[in-house]
Amino acid sequence: MEVQLDKLIERIKNEGIDSANGHANEIIEKARMEAVSIIEKAKSDAEEMKIKSKKESENFQVNTENSIRQASRDTVLVLRNKILEMFDKALSKQVSIAFNEAFMKDLILKIVSNWTEGKNIEVVAGSIDVEKLKQMLVGELKRDAIVKLDNKIGSGFRISVQGDSISYDITDEAIIEALKVFLNPKIAELLG
Numbered sequence: 001m002e003v004q005l006d007k008l009i010e011r012i013k014n015e016g017i018d019s020a021n022g023h024a025n026e027i028i029e030k031a032r033m034e035a036v037s038i039i040e041k042a043k044s045d046a047e048e049m050k051i052k053s054k055k056e057s058e059n060f061q062v063n064t065e066n067s068i069r070q071a072s073r074d075t076v077l078v079l080r081n082k083i084l085e086m087f088d089k090a091l092s093k094q095v096s097i098a099f100n101e102a103f104m105k106d107l108i109l110k111i112v113s114n115w116t117e118g119k120n121i122e123v124v125a126g127s128i129d130v131e132k133l134k135q136m137l138v139g140e141l142k143r144d145a146i147v148k149l150d151n152k153i154g155s156g157f158r159i160s161v162q163g164d165s166i167s168y169d170i171t172d173e174a175i176i177e178a179l180k181v182f183l184n185p186k187i188a189e190l191l192g
Helices: 003-096 099-115 130-141 174-192
Strands: 121-125 146-150 158-162 167-171
Touching: 003 158, 003 174, 099 121, 099 130, 099 158, 099 167, 121 130, 130 146, 158 174
Parallel strands: 121 146
Antiparallel strands: 121 158, 158 167
């Protein structure tokens, strides 16, 4: 009986060990499967992060390049406008210098002698000796002239036949605007 009892104990012991080993193997297999799942998820998350980082990096590069292109265009436009502004200032200065009193008197005489044919004229000018100009016109052209001073005119003059609505505007502003209409497109073309 003792042998049977030993066999029974041995069998119970082996069944317990087998059961424990089976249970341990199940736990190990479950842990291994969970580890594989965790590793796969980590790899998947890492790949997603890598793709997302690459896309963000590409977007950043594209945005940076676009910003640089826009800044370049803005710089060119500002520079172009500054050059045109400098040109306008230089043109204004040169036109004002050219409109000295002797030049204006000579120009008025030429216009009046070729245009008015004995009619009385009216001259509106800025920065000129009104009485001196009136005496010159009456003396050289032998006709009556109204000469007015207009402080709004920087240099130059406006001339018309008395009582007529047609006049010639030969002020520095008019000359500058006429030259700018022609020259600014040429300068803009040169600046590209």
